[in-house]
Structures are given as C-alpha cells and as structure tokens.
Amino acid sequence: MRALVTGGAGFIGSHVADGLLEAGYEVVVLDDLSSGRAENVPKGAELVRGDIRDHDLVRRTFRDFRPNVVSHQAAQTSVSVSVREPRRDAEINVIGGLEVLLAAIDVGVDRFVFASTGGAIYGEVPEGTRAGLDFPLAPISPYACSKLAFERYLEAYGITAGLPYTILRYANVYGPRQDPHGEAGVVAIFANRILRGEPLQINARREEGDDGCVRDYVYVGDVVRANLRAARGELERPVVNVATGEATTTKSLANALATAFRREPRFVYAEKRAGDLERSVLEPDLEALGGRPLELGEGLGRTADWFERMTSRRSGT
Numbered sequence: 001m002r003a004l005v006t007g008g009a010g011f012i013g014s015h016v017a018d019g020l021l022e023a024g025y026e027v028v029v030l031d032d033l034s035s036g037r038a039e040n041v042p043k044g045a046e047l048v049r050g051d052i053r054d055h056d057l058v059r060r061t062f063r064d065f066r067p068n069v070v071s072h073q074a075a076q077t078s079v080s081v082s083v084r085e086p087r088r089d090a091e092i093n094v095i096g097g098l099e100v101l102l103a104a105i106d107v108g109v110d111r112f113v114f115a116s117t118g119g120a121i122y123g124e125v126p127e128g129t130r131a132g133l134d135f136p137l138a139p140i141s142p143y144a145c146s147k148l149a150f151e152r153y154l155e156a157y158g159i160t161a162g163l164p165y166t167i168l169r170y171a172n173v174y175g176p177r178q179d180p181h182g183e184a185g186v187v188a189i190f191a192n193r194i195l196r197g198e199p200l201q202i203n204a205r206r207e208e209g210d211d212g213c214v215r216d217y218v219y220v221g222d223v224v225r226a227n228l229r230a231a232r233g234e235l236e237r238p239v240v241n242v243a244t245g246e247a248t249t250t251k252s253l254a255n256a257l258a259t260a261f262r263r264e265p266r267f268v269y270a271e272k273r274a275g276d277l278e279r280s281v282l283e284p285d286l287e288a289l290g291g292r293p294l295e296l297g298e299g300l301g302r303t304a305d306w307f308e309r310m311t312s313r314r315s316g317t
C-alpha cells in the first residue's frame with residue numbers, strides 16, 4: 001500500500017508519515033517546506049519538495065507514485081495569518097487542496113483523508129457545552145472558511161466521483177516537533193519561552209488580564225491514531241472530531257506546561273487577537289481515537305521532554 005502525505009514535513013504530517021511507515025505503507029511526502037523541515041520527514045519516506053498549487057508537479061507526483069491513500073495535511077495553518085492574508089490562505093487551502101483532490105481522483109485513489117479544524121469551524125462553543133457533529137458551523141476567520149470550503153468540495157466529489165473520504169476535525173494539537181516560531185501552536189511557543197526563561201503571553205479571552213481563551217488540547221499521538229484508522233477505512237463516519245472534550249484556559253495550560261518543565265512561569269497579558277474564538281471545546285469521537293485520549297499532563301510531559309532534548313542537542317550539552 002502506498003500513501004501520499006501532503007505537508008508531511010510539518011508537525012502533524014511528519015508524525016502521520018511515521019505512523020503510516022510503521023503500519024507498512026510506502027510513503028511519499030509532498031511539501032514545499034514553507035513551515036515544515038526536511039529533517040522531520042522520516043527516513044524511509046521520499047520527500048518531493050514542491051507547492052500543492054503547482055498543477056504540473058502535483059499531477060506528476062500522483063502519476064509517478066500512484067498512491068492508494070492521500071493524507072492531506074498541507075495548509076496555511078495560522079488563523080492570524082489568514083486574517084492578514086485571506087487570499088493567500090484561500091489559494092493554499094482551497095485552490096491547492098483542489099489540485100491535490102483532482103489529481104487523487106485522476107489516478108483513482110482508494111481513500112482521501114483531510115486534516116480539517118474543529119477548533120475553528122464550529123465558532124464559539126458556549127460554556128458548559130462541547131461541539132458535536134450536529135453543532136452549527138460558524139466560521140469567523142478566513143482560515144475556518146477555507147477549511148470548511150475544502151470539506152464541501154470533498155463531500156461533493158465524494159458523491160460525484162465516488163471517492164471514499166474521511167474529514168478529521170482536529171482540536172488544538174500539540175506535541176513534539178511543533179514549530180515554536182509560528183503564530184499558531186501555543187504549547188510549542190510556551191515551551192520555547194519557558195526554556196529561555198521568558199514570560200508567557202496570555203492573549204485575552206475578553207479583557208486584558210483574564211485567563212485567556214478556552215481550548216481543547218489533543219496530543220499528536222492521538223491524532224496519528226485517528227489518521228491511521230481513517231487511512232485504513234476503519235472509521236464509519238465520514239466526519240470525525242479528533243479531540244479530548246477537556247476545556248483548558250491558556251493560563252492553566254501555561255501552568256501545567258511549566259510544571260512539566262519544573263519551572264515557575266512568569267506572565268504578561270495582551271489584548272484579544274483578531275479572529276480568535278473565546279471558547280472551543282469538541283465532543284470527541286472515541287472510536288476514531290481507538291480509546292481514551294492521552295491526559296493533558298502526560299502529553300505535556302512528553303512534549304517538555306522532547307523540547308528539553310532538542311535544546312540540549314542544539315547547545316551541545
């Protein structure tokens with residue numbers, strides 16, 4: 001079996017590529033390395049460096065490799081960037097996605113798995129509730145719009161082209177290899193700052209100085225499990241929430257991460273960021289996860305260990 005992973009040099013995509021290789025798939029990664037890194041691509045997978053918007057390259061890659069499964073992880077992933085550059089966001093997430101989808105249909109793949117976002121497309125999730133699949137969709141950022149638009153294309157081509165697909169709506173994913181220099185990925189950003197002894201910035205949920213937005217943080221290992229089950233066609237539903245259902249404020253996340261590093265955190269407070277939802281918590285699909293998701297403290301511990309190892313490797317200690 002052959003799997004093509006777009007975005008496989010990125011944080012989640014590289015873990016998915018690892019998992020597919022371990023499960024016995026041949027893996028090709030298509031990635032332009034705009035935010036991903038070549039060293040994230042597992043040994044044993046081939047890296048095709050290029051842009052998913054490049055029609056000829058995408059067609060050639062599919063025709064040469066003839067994958068059975070596509071795991072489409074490549075994207076413009078930042079809500080704030082999408083607010084500043086909505087056209088670029090749509091070009092990558094919609095037009096680029098369509099290039100991948102049409103090429104997949106052209107070579108007749110068995111299954112298409114798409115990394116969507118439960119963290120953005122449900123909109124505000126009121127206190128005391130979790131967004132299940134029946135929760136109204138209410139995208140408020142260009143990123144959420146582009147992800148939802150691609151879901152719709154996938155559903156439409158699923159019907160007209162008979163393409164089996166799974167849409168995985170991730171909550172906020174964290175774990176080893178997440179980029180601490182981007183604008184998304186608060187766990188990685190905080191990990192980096194804790195190790196440098198720098199203060200952690202809490203962006204307001206409503207007013208500067210509050211505990212920050214509420215999110216559902218899911219460990220990358222759980223996301224890989226859901227991806228593998230989807231790739232094998234083991235998930236019954238075409239749309240699945242990949243989440244824990246646990247509500248965590250930015251400040252309690254920061255405290256838990258500092259505990260994992262055995263450090264005392266310092267805080268600075270900032271205004272609410274444009275496009276940020278106040279509260280996003282999802283109803284998890286435990287079947288997709290193959291059981292209970294990893295508990296936050298345990299996941300943060302594994303993540304802290306990885307960041308510490310990387311820091312001491314870089315400093316040669």
Ligand SMILES: NC(=O)c1ccc[n+]([C@@H]2O[C@H](COP(=O)([O-])OP(=O)(O)OC[C@H]3O[C@@H](n4cnc5c(N)ncnc54)[C@H](O)[C@@H]3O)[C@@H](O)[C@H]2O)c1
Pocket residue numbers: 006007008009010011012013030031032033034035036037050051052053072073074075076077092096115116117118119169170171172173174179185
């Ligand atoms: N990290 C999260 O919390 C989260 C939550 C919901 C959904 N997602 C989705 O999961 C997927 C993976 O996200 P991630 O957190 O690993 O981000 P990431 O930035 O680490 O990975 C994205 C990868 O896509 C590549 N890429 C970007 N634009 C490309 C293009 N035009 N052509 C080819 N490759 C391109 C990047 O180089 C990178 O390797 C994305 O689709 C993202 O929207 C992530």
